[in-house]
Amino acid sequence: MKANTKPTLSDLEKKIIKFRDDRNWKQFHNPKDLALSLNLESAEVLEHFQWKNNKELEEYVEKNKDVIGQEIVDVIYYCLLLSHEINVDINKAFIQKMKLNNKKYPVKKAKNNHKKYTELS
Amino acid sequence: MKANTKPTLSDLEKKIIKFRDDRNWKQFHNPKDLALSLNLESAEVLEHFQWKNNKELEEYVEKNKDVIGQEIVDVIYYCLLLSHEINVDINKAFIQKMKLNNKKYPVKKAKNNHKKYTELS
Amino acid sequence: MKANTKPTLSDLEKKIIKFRDDRNWKQFHNPKDLALSLNLESAEVLEHFQWKNNKELEEYVEKNKDVIGQEIVDVIYYCLLLSHEINVDINKAFIQKMKLNNKKYPVKKAKNNHKKYTELS
């Protein structure tokens, strides 16, 4: 990709797969362990939000947003590795899911309302 | 974005924010609850990989990859919402993290070796 | 155990193992899947605390404490199954861990202070 264009999800996926294949790590990457890693990385994101009141949290996030951002990237990293491993086209899946969300949460019913779709009346 | 081009992370982020703002949901979206949701969605991905031996797992994933794919999208959805809320440029963060990973796991040391970087000798 | 005495962790462990063995489920219970279930059940506890402000949360917990209590039991259930599977004496482990915590967080330093022990000065 060119330096001045933003990468697509597919570009990122290719970068990640190249990183992995350069290290010959595919041998370790079964889908179950990738799903497990996805959870461990998500927990690392969550850890930043613990034991702080609202004001402390705001200051903490402002100061540490680079670190938190990189932990979010770790989560995306495993999302892309996992979807690659199980042959999911993540772009297609994304579009399908957003369509589904639009049906589950129609603007008219869901506006200002954060109930689960099964509880929306 | 055009129908025939692949979306960037920024495109997806815009779609997600529009979905949210159409429903006026920003009022519910503090970073802590987004990080919490990220973990719950990751757990939903993981649930698919439970109580199955290797052969059962392979068949199960093949049959259910659309559903699993959409649950992976839910994880990416919260990654993008959270990074948006805390003003992280996720594209930049991605590039920085991959650079860091390259340093932590140099091909020469990490090839065929899945130890944590702190244990690589 | 007698009806009018409180159960020990070992009593609970025995009850759980009997429940399992009556169903012949040991064949499914490898330590990795038990650790995985532990995480899924913990996520189910966490789900109750999402998308609610402090006041809403207080009312919600008061109304739903039986359900939340039973989900906490599910977590303890997998703690005991897992420790049984890997031959850990959970009573001993408990006493050792509390001793360790007392060392890591001496009252004098840790009073009114919720920093991690590595950051306590």
Add this chain to the structure above:
Amino acid sequence: MKANTKPTLSDLEKKIIKFRDDRNWKQFHNPKDLALSLNLESAEVLEHFQWKNNKELEEYVEKNKDVIGQEIVDVIYYCLLLSHEINVDINKAFIQKMKLNNKKYPVKKAKNNHKKYTELS
């Protein structure tokens, strides 16, 4: 409790609450953060089971069972703190849950079968 008797869950709860109150930590312990910690500690247990094949896992667990045991204790610690905070009698909850499990998974149907109760026929 006497040195030579096994502690009940209530004994452990009292020990934990005393540990906390000696440090005046109740001020930090809202139920949401306790549920969050429960998830982080569960993730630390899970981390031990990553990236290892069956044989490696068996050896690893044998060597590290003291450490894993103590991380399981951390999970139980937060289970007891949380149930204490929301006024759940964990002994009662345990007995209720086991009764419920007996109904959901009758021996006749569940023997040798690890399907979810909603899928048992």
